[in-house]
Amino acid sequence: MVCAQAVLFLCNYMLDSITERIIASGEGISPDEAEMIMEKCREDDIFIAAEKVTRACVPSKFDSCSIINAKSGKCPEDCKWCAQSAHYNTGAEEYPLRDSGPMVKAALMCAERGIGRFSFVTSGRRLNDAEVDSLCRTAKEIHSRCSISLCMSSGLLSRQQLERLLEAGVTRYHCNLETAPSYFGSLCTTHTQENKLNTLRAAVEAGMDVCSGGIIGMGETMEQRIELAFKLKDTGVSSVPVNVLSPIKGTPLEEQPLISDSEVLKTVAMFRLILPKAYLRFAGGLARFSGETMVKAYRIGINAAIIGDMLTTEGADISANVKRIKEAGYEF
Secondary structure, three states, X not given: OHHHHHHHHHHHHHHHHHHHHHHHHOOOOOHHHHHHHHHHOOHHHHHHHHHHHHHHHOOOEOEEEEEEEEEEOOEOOOOOOOOOEOOOOOOOOOEOOOOHHHHHHHHHHHXXXXXXXXXXEEOOOEOOHHHHHHHHHHHHHHHOOOOOEEEEEOEOOOHXXXXXXXXXXXXXXXXXXXXXXXXXXXXXXXXXXXHHHHHHHHHXXXXXXXXXXXXXXXXXXXXXXXXXXXXXXXXXXXXXEEEEOOOOOOOOOOOOOOOOHHHHHHHHHHHHHHOOXXXXXXXXXXXXXXXXXXXXXXXXXXXXXXOEOOOOOOOEOHHHHHHHHHHOOOEO
């Protein structure tokens, strides 16, 4: 009993020292420290450390964005989690690139609600040049009518396409790494994680900010989630979406067991300790979580979110989400 108490005291002392160092330097934990924290420290103590880092290292203003499914279905890629893959029969809507009207209307509505960013999301491996030109015209029309920041997620675009989008006012590009390098090949065979990294590098070279994260709950281990966090740290991304898998009927992961609230919270806390200054952005799969879990997640690490409905799954109600964000101490 005395020995166990001594080990616990030592773990808390080390975690306190690490937390103070992160706050002072803005630098996250190392892989060895992450392993030690996961093996030795109590969950509640990890949450306390992550909350201290969140309060000290991220802005008090919550970063919000909303997305529109600008092109849906018939994707040739075989990502095992995705409703929009043509490899699986999921019943997802299928339509080509939307006309500008509905997208401009949606962006203006988001701006009126105080949402900071609006993102075009399209299915498929990449857009063709005509589709990129169409979205450039839409982006320019939106910016002629409001000042909302524009983002985009359209697969493996070229640097030249990204440069045209930036010129039209799309300032951030999103391309998720999805999961740990050691697990990606088990979930997708039609492209590689290196393809995604090349796209992120091209966006940076074009002058864009970049956004990249992943999906948890796809059968990966906690160690692999931490592996993903360190890979994201290496890329230098400022915005990290954290999705929780919503198993979709017809996909290979339709029977994947749901991960617990505790696993989600521990993942958020570890991501915050690894990426102390990043915008950790709650994205898909959150509708099933209680208000208590959401507020806890905001306090221990989440300081950004996609607000409103997701692409093919139900999103969280905007007004309820904003209430929880403010309850956690953020400005919105």
